[in-house]
Amino acid sequence: MQFPSLISIATAVPEHVLLQTEAAAAAGTLFSERYSDYERVSRVFQTAGIHKRHVVRPLEWFFEPHGWPERTAAYLDGALQLFIRAATVALEKAGLNAREIDTIVTVSSTGIATPSLEAHAHGPMGFREDVHRVPVFGLGCAGGATGLSVAAKLAQARPGTNVLFVAVELCSLAFRLDELTKANIVATALFGDGAAACILRAGEKGIAEVEASGEHTWPNTLDIMGWSVDPQGFGVIFARAIPPFAEAHIGPAVSGILERAGLGMSDVDRFVCHPGGKKVITALERALSLDQGSLDHERAVLSDYGNMSAPTVLFVLERVVQAGLPHRSVISALGPGFTASCVSLKKAA
Structure with missing residues (x-):
């Protein structure tokens, strides 16, 4: 395959x-x-x-x-x-x-x-x-x-x-x-x-191979993030604080996604994370056992563009690619559901 x-x-x-x-x-x-x-x-x-x-x-x-x-x-x-x-x-x-x-x-x-x-x-x-x-x-x-x-x-x-x-x-x-x-x-x-x-x-060499992907959806978390809909338009739902939830739960979820792909946390050279906010970035560094400040491109994208929802993690990926993609990177983003989504990239040889 x-x-x-x-x-x-x-x-x-x-x-x-x-x-x-x-x-x-x-x-x-x-x-x-x-x-x-x-x-x-x-x-x-x-x-x-x-x-x-x-x-x-x-x-x-x-x-x-x-x-x-x-x-x-x-x-x-x-x-x-x-x-x-x-x-x-x-x-x-x-x-x-x-x-x-x-x-x-x-x-x-x-x-x-x-x-x-x-x-x-x-x-x-x-x-x-x-x-x-x-x-x-x-x-x-x-x-x-x-x-x-x-x-x-x-x-x-x-x-x-x-x-x-x-x-x-x-x-x-x-x-x-x-x-x-x-x-x-x-x-x-x-x-x-x-x-x-x-x-x-x-079937063709590119920037990187997409070697694996996976998701983790936590039960009873529909109220964390989403839209309400009324005659005026969409209304944002933030019913629970996301940073403490991410810090407590994202590590085991990502580990499980990687494990199902035959990978471990130690196999990842760089996490490429969706920068949902300044506190979320700090929470992700703690949850993924990263040195504080290591998600530098995430902070830079957040500063320059804010949270653009879905495209934001790809803005981070673009900067990581420009800086020199490491051997294995894992894209990670959190979204309504409440769901963690991951994609593992292996740099083209």
């Missing part, structure tokens, strides 16, 4: 840059007089470890209330642009054109599009009429890892075919003026927008 290979990786962000200081000032204007606990909760803007983010709409757009029609229009416009930009660069790096893509896996959980995004991109990109489309919704922050796993398995099932995987998330569109909650304020301080794309193919 031929391992699928990661052939290329590319990322893209919107043009609008939002400094964390600007976000904090805007949030203060919008919430401080309406939310009694705002002063205490607003400290997250200073402690989140974020310098700036990129968003699909200018800051002024968020000062007005928006319902499903406006949010969906912004999603279709912004997500399609990012899809095309990230996919185009991934194709260029792989030396391919769009008509050579056989399968497209699209991961996105921050908007609703039917037809899905890859169908909207079909004409502008020039994909073939017989391209196989696999849109995936609901993975949240774990989508970068799980989507890569799905794309790799599809590439492995048909050696020689080209699989394009694109993760696009516009988290900023979930911003809510009407949600006077801690979860909404934290989301306002954390989330940004972005996209990442990868090309995978079995």
